Amino acid sequence: MSLARQDEEPEAVSLHEQTVNKLRTVLLNGELSDGSRIPEAQLCLRFGVSRTPLREALKVLAAEGFIELRPNRGSIVAPIDPVDVAHVFELKGAIENQIGLLAALRATPQDHDRIEQVHRELATHPDPTSYTELNQEFHRALATATHNPVLVQTYDNLQKRVLRLRFVVNENPVRVAQSFDEHEAIMVAFRARARLDLAERLAEHNRLTGEAVLRTLRGEDLAP
Amino acid sequence: MSLARQDEEPEAVSLHEQTVNKLRTVLLNGELSDGSRIPEAQLCLRFGVSRTPLREALKVLAAEGFIELRPNRGSIVAPIDPVDVAHVFELKGAIENQIGLLAALRATPQDHDRIEQVHRELATHPDPTSYTELNQEFHRALATATHNPVLVQTYDNLQKRVLRLRFVVNENPVRVAQSFDEHEAIMVAFRARARLDLAERLAEHNRLTGEAVLRTLRGEDLAP
């Protein structure tokens, strides 16, 4: 058996995996409207792959909930059902709560540094695109601080399911400012390792974000 | 556009989906030991399908966490890491808690009937196989009573990840009896729609089950 093995990167990413990521990005960017047929042949052209890896990617994304597979009738972009969005936020609330409880106890100094850093960057990037991305990273960093990879992955999957909607909300300066205030409160609890408070503030922040998203979906004004 | 469409079943299950389910069953039954290579050709023979649908199934099961895909080096059965199992139960605890909070409020009379029924059946089927299955169904029914399909699906995915281990624990009569007692306590809270109590008892039951599973994994005796 060979010896030098651990350092060689397993980065020989297969074509199907690249396709999964590319297609997911396309879907997250909302390039294909909800419920529309997925143009298999067209995407093959676009990504420069044959149908086999593309179809494998479709299966995976269907398992992730981005796509609906209708046997013999093609795949469609999973429509965003406001009811479903509410359900995602409801579940996410339970996980945010758990994140608060665990992160307060388990966060390493490195975790603290990272989170503080992202938090600072958020303050200086109020434009919607950067804000959405950094906000995502902020919450992801907190999730990571639980040191529970299963939780992180599940949390990530849920986030992805509502990510397409986020940029809409984050275009509203009022909500962005409010959101940042909530982040400040979260940071206070996090720095103090106040687990119950951190849990509550994360859950509350999630609830308010969910409500803002749903209001936008319903076409209501965002001002609360 | 045609009119009679809603009643025709979408049950024309595609070959790849059947394969996903069959292969998942094989994995859940522990027929392939952890870390072992997945004999692609052999499984094609067994399921009577070609490599295309089988490989699609592998991708899906990899996304579900049952399988590890190593580019150009074949797929292996995802090894059960005790640390990971602990993480699954930790996250599941948060969700069980949420299930308790929501199910107590939202369960319909039908939900109550169903859950009572499964609970009764559990009492009369102490053999490991039935018990594992009914136990699964009991918790699934409670999850369903939240009427949050996103939660149900996420919960299901987590359950699947530890399901292979369950039958081991459920072969221990002591733990089975204890588990049933916990179910009784859960039912008392559920019937009374005592949401905080139901949440706590579900979370506690989850914690105890997790500990029993981990003890078994470590080869310790099950008696607490």
Next chain:
DNA sequence: TCGGGTATTTTTGAATGCAAAATGATCGCC
């Protein structure tokens, strides 16, 4: 006999090909 390197076999990843189903268009009928 052992080690290293090369050749062979096996296995994997992806493209192509083919049959069946669905979609859409044309035509006939009322």
Next chain:
DNA sequence: GGCGATCATTTTGCATTCAAAAATACCCGA
């Protein structure tokens, strides 16, 4: 002119095929 049925086209699902990579076997030299 509107409606339905039949036929052509497109799209989908799966099998097969081909090339490349890995695993294995083999050979040769020390």
